[in-house]
Amino acid sequence: MDKNIKILIADDSAFMRKVLKDILAGAGFSKFVECGDGKECLAKYEAEKPGLVLLDIIMPVVDGMEVLKKIGTAVKVLVISAVGQDKIIEETKQHGAVGYIVKPFDRKKVIDEITKVLS
Amino acid sequence: MVDLSKFKDLFISEAEDNLQKLNGNLLALEKNLPAGRQGQSKKLLDELMRSAHTMKSSSATMGYKKMAFLTHVLEDIFDHARNDELKITPKIINELFKTVDILEKSLASVKKSGEELNVDTQARKLKKLTGVTTEGVGKSPRTPEEKPATQRAQKPVEDTETSVPSDDLSALSVAKIDHIKVPVERLDNLMDLMEELLIDKMRLEQLKNKTPELEGVVEHLSRLVSDIQYQVMQARLVPVEQIFARFPRMVRDLAQEQKKKIGFGMTGGEMELDRTIVDKLGEPLVHLLRNAVDHGIEKSGTINLQAKREKDFALIMVENDGKNIDFEKVKRAAVKRNIVDAKEIESLSENQLINLLYHPRLSTKDKVTETSGRGVGLSVVKSFVDQIGGRVTVESPITDGGTRFTLELPLTLAIINSLLVEVRDTLFAIPFSSIERSVDIPQGDIKSMADQDVAVVDGVDVPLVYLHKVFNLAFSAEHLADNKNKTKKIINPKSSTLTAVLVKRGKDIAGIVIDKLINEQEIIVKPLPSVLKGTKGFSGSTILGDGRTILILDFVSLLEDRSKLIRTS
């Protein structure tokens, strides 16, 4: 697994981004790009070309599902959201999401899922 | 396990932001209720849902399950409402406000002790009132595969209105991080270091006079220190909005409690002040607003809160268009509470009467209400402005009736420009902000009127205050000995001119007679030494570069006592 991969963390909660970054840093990743809404996320995606996107669903301006529709087939997107309905999870898969973690999550679940996605 | 303690601060500040957003959007939602402006409410409900949702998942991540559940109930309510499956009624709005309050309390408890409060009762109450059937937030962090049991109607989460067409993509620019949150403590530390640096700067400036080689570098250093000081002060500025934000909600609640119809307007929230001032501003404003609701507005009216920047200070005004202050009632209350003797009450000046308003024991309310009725309200305002070196004025009536309280506040704290003066071998600092200019007054221009000396300056009569008399100062023995040899200038009626500093505060002007102007200096305002606490005439003390502690003169309190103007020998 390439630990040098650039990871885009999209979540409107700075708290959530910090928790995720901490988990990722603990697992040996070091290149992070952050954004707090969907529009910013699309812009950062274009500019930074990350190798993995951790994507929140409920975000202001443009929500995660819209982001996914645009970039879901171009890059590996792991959805991390507190929305737990099957229908939504199903929909993200249709738009190309490679995984779905329901918040609250634990450290191991996030690492396992990322390892699976990247290998 | 994720070590959560290091995320607590961020969790709290984000949750506080979200609660504030909830409050603000609920107020807006309430305004839309009667008109049935569904289109506008939809956007508000989206935002309300998002705030509740974010708080839910963050609380759950931190392990605050009860708050997570309550915010989940909130989220479901807003979600149902935006899908027209639930009608928001005034009763529901009230319960939602109450929920925000309860969450605030729980968050405060987290902040203080790390423990959340049990908020389950409120969750049950909300569910019963609205019919939402929220059951639990994501079962266990260990088994996230199990989905949270929400009973939410099945529908897509995304809002198609907010989608961005794909051809917009190229036009988007990358947003850089342009704001960072810094713990207040770090800024305070920076400020403390800054103060020490300033003292060293002053010392160096003294050395420079003895060592000419140092001149260039000391001057450069001084400039740098001044620039850094400015930047540190800038970094400490925060918009008063941070305090204002909770007032619409507060006024709304008070109005509802007292069955009054009150329109509330706020302007100038973007005005920035030093955080120490903003921190302390909350309580006095609560009292002024509460006072306006209790005493100003009878049945219906408007209360306005305004912040305005003047050149050297900031103004914050609280006004209502209701009743004027009933000074007869104030007088009766003052007598009743033994603040003023019944025989003296009618001879009080307007100023003294206004000062009664700020008396800790005064209350004109017959029945004691939660805050303003006890009469502590306005004394809180007075001590706040005294503490930070501002002042409070009241106008009642204003143009068409009503009352306006104006707080005049310094923009920043702690460091001021001042003029150092000498009076009988004692140094004092006079803040620049109160100085008009200094003048030499020929003896011939001094008129003795009754028991007071008045100088004619530019055709205007200026009462003179002899500082050495006010503070009972005399020349030291050494000075007098010196004086026989060299000619040191002393004040005596026979010398040809007097040196005076003209100070102005409001309509009052006075000439402060001193022996000698020393220089202009930046000084750091420190509290008065404890032995001098409460002494009129001083606003604080400062330490000079040579280690001497000197007092900072305060003409507001000095001139309040008119007897200081009286010529005594």
Ligand SMILES: [Mg+2]
């Ligand atoms: Mg979110």
